[in-house]
């Protein structure tokens with residue numbers, strides 16, 4: 297039986313691993329030209345994900361790549377002193393098994409687990425799926441599969457092609473989240489810095505094995521983006537929400553304000569200046585709409601199913 301999985305993020309490679317173990321012949325098509333290596337954002341794995349990683353034999357690699365973040369310092373706008381939190385206590389109260397890892401590290405580990413047994417098509421995307429399993433691609437020649445699974449993230453193409461427009465499955469709840477990569481000027485080691493204001497939160501953290509740091513911006517917004525890939529509008533929204541952060545932030549000397557400063561100087565559209573930022577000091581690599589997500593009433597239709605975020609969950613694209 298030939299199965300096509302769309303998306304090599306987290307769900308796609310895990311599904312491919314288990315399907316091959318059960319004797320299926322699996323092809324994974326991934327829009328990115330190569331397995332992603334940007335690091336992405338940190339994700340926390342608790343018992344269910346740890347158990348699956350253990351059964352796949354990859355738990356030692358997952359633990360080896362742990363971010364090591366175990367402390368959080370929260371600065372509230374207007375407050376005189378920061379609050380310090382021992383994150384390990386919170387995590388151990390939540391679950392008896394936990395590790396935090398960068399999403400792209402996790403994706404790479406799962407990809408490696410079955411890469412020799414799975415056919416990967418990078419730099420391609422499904423454009424049409426017919427009820428008899430006929431699949432068309434942007435680049436590859438048309439092929440036929442017994443089953444197609446959409447594991448292609450929050451803005452799933454498979455879900456749109458088979459189940460209908462994304463607007464049927466998501467509703468904007470008035471917030472945006474963006475993650476930037478910056479040089480780790482504050483030499484963060486095991487610490488998450490958080491700045492909390494009314495309707496906005498900014499955070500900065502590093503990871504043991506990463507030379508750079510991540511700055512995360514979460515903020516309320518009345519208007520949704522017209523399109524999730526509208527980068528000029530993303531920058532405009534970020535600027536509007538955070539460009540006064542520098543004078544108010546007690547973290548100014550510790551690097552977080554560097555992210556805010558970067559935002560306030562982002563040019564409105566693509567430009568050479570942004571290109572320099574992109575290649576040298578910072579990448580706007582992850583911006584998303586926070587959706588109040590309702591999974592499709594059935595996660596399968598005919599020969600097509602959904603896994604991971606497309607089938608119900610919150611994630612990043």
Ligand SMILES: Cc1cc2nc3c(=O)[nH]c(=O)nc-3n(C[C@H](O)[C@H](O)[C@H](O)COP(=O)(O)OP(=O)(O)OC[C@H]3O[C@@H](n4cnc5c(N)ncnc54)[C@H](O)[C@@H]3O)c2cc1C
Nearest residue numbers: 303305306307326327339340421448449453604605611612
């Ligand atoms: C800041 C942040 C923190 C988070 N923290 C946690 C956490 O602590 N714990 C947790 O469990 N989850 C967390 N999440 C959510 C988690 O990242 C997602 O649930 C998870 O990545 C979903 O995996 P996925 O495989 O479904 O989708 P993704 O990881 O989004 O992968 C989808 C893949 O499909 C590819 N793709 C997209 N379109 C196409 C196409 N047309 N054709 C082919 N390929 C395509 C993409 O390039 C990508 O590789 C967090 C998310 C964010 C944004």
